[in-house]
Structure formats: C-alpha cells, structure tokens
Amino acid sequence: MDFLWRRRAARIVQAWKHDRILDLATGSGDLALTLAKHCPGSEITGADFCLPMLLQAKAKGVSRLVVADGTRLPFPDETFDVITVAFGLRNMESWSGALREMSRVLKPNGHLLVLDFSIPENTFLRPAYRAYLHHILPRIAGLLTREKSAYDYLADSIEKFPRGGAMKSLMDANGYCESTFEPLTCGIVSIYTGRRG
Numbered sequence: 712m713d714f715l716w717r718r719r720a721a722r723i724v725q726a727w728k729h730d731r732i733l734d735l736a737t738g739s740g741d742l743a744l745t746l747a748k749h750c751p752g753s754e755i756t757g758a759d760f761c762l763p764m765l766l767q768a769k770a771k772g773v774s775r776l777v778v779a780d781g782t783r784l785p786f787p788d789e790t791f792d793v794i795t796v797a798f799g800l801r802n803m804e805s806w807s808g809a810l811r812e813m814s815r816v817l818k819p820n821g822h823l824l825v826l827d828f829s830i831p832e833n834t835f836l837r838p839a840y841r842a843y844l845h846h847i848l849p850r851i852a853g854l855l856t857r858e859k860s861a862y863d864y865l866a867d868s869i870e871k872f873p874r875g876g877a878m879k880s881l882m883d884a885n886g887y888c889e890s891t892f893e894p895l896t897c898g899i900v901s902i903y904t905g906r907r908g
Contacts, residue, residue: 717742724822732792736759736799737764781803784816793824825902849863
C-alpha cells in the first residue's frame with residue numbers, strides 16, 4: 712500500500728510543475744525517489760534529522776541530502792517550490808512550528824503536501840481499525856521485531872495527530888490557504904495539501 716500512497720502523492724506534485732522540491736523527513740528516501748521518477752526535471756532535496764537514514768537514502772540513489780530538523784530548517788527564506796513530508800510531521804516536536812518553518816522556506820504560492828496515517832471516518836470500519844492498531848498490530852509486530860513499544864507509540868501518535876478538517880485548520884492557521892485533504896485506503900492514510908498564502 713505504501714507504494715500506491717507514495718505514487719499518488721508524486722502525481723499530485725507532478726501536476727504542480729515546480730522546479731525545487733524538499734522532501735522533509737525523507738528517511739530512507741522512498742518518496743524522494745518516487746518524486747524523481749514523476750518529476751524528472753525537478754531538483755529534489757531530501758532532509759532528515761537522522762543521519763543513518765540519510766545514508767540509506769544515499770545508498771538508494773538520492774543525491775541531494777541534508778541533515779535537518781523540521782522545526783529549524785537550514786535553508787534561506789523562500790527556497791523551495793514544493794515541500795513534501797510523508798509520515799514525518801506526526802513525529803515532529805511541534806506540528807505548528809514545523810508547518811510555520813516549512814512555510815518560511817516555501818516560495819510565495821509554493822505548495823505543501825503531507826502524507827500521514829489517519830483514523831477512518833467510517834463508523835463501521837473505525838472500531839475494527841482501532842482494535843487492529845492498538846491490540847493486534849503491536850502484538851504481532853512485537854513478536855517479529857521485539858520492538859512492541861515502537862508500535863504502541865505508532866498507535867498513540869496516529870490517534871493524537873489531527874486529521875481531516877482539524878488538519879486543514881492547523882495548516883490554515885500556520886501560513887497556508889486552499890488546504891485540502893484526500894483520504895486513501897478507507898481513510899487509514901490521508902494526503903493534505905496547501906498553498907503558501
């Protein structure tokens with residue numbers, strides 16, 4: 712599913728037809744590489760605070776990489792046309808602070824795309840998904856990885872992260888306009904977009 716989510720995000724960015732893209736919280740570079748396939752004329756920079764992850768991204772072929780904290784980006788004002796962040800904003804120290812910092816380094820009328828987990832709005836699916844997220848996934852993943860606490864954290868962070876209209880309001884309050892959201896896979900993931908006002 713992750714492949715399909717990244718491809719959808721890249722197609723949205725491709726339609727914006729911009730030159731300079733920052734993939735924030737790039738991790739091992741999966742979204743940056745997908746963006747490179749869909750936007751071959753664009754300059755794509757991957758940024759992450761975790762150097763070992765950037766080394767993985769480099770090994771996969773991401774050439775422009777910067778160690779950076781999403782709330783204190785080492786770029787001048789109005790550097791990028793587009794910023795993407797996949798499964799990273801949710802883990803940042805301050806969602807508002809990170810959104811404001813991203814707005815600072817976006818050019819006027821530049822675009823932001825956030826791809827992250829959410830909770831389905833469907834009243835029948837939501838309880839089943841929450842049971843899976845909080846009870847089944849941590850146990851199975853804990854047996855396989857011996858890192859159950861990481862999956863407990865994942866579930867808690869997804870519950871706390873704003874979704875739907877709440878996320879649009881957060882974006883609007885921190886420098887963006889024309890905010891939208893698109894639920895994917897029955898709403899377990901959502902894509903949020905906005906334009907720097």
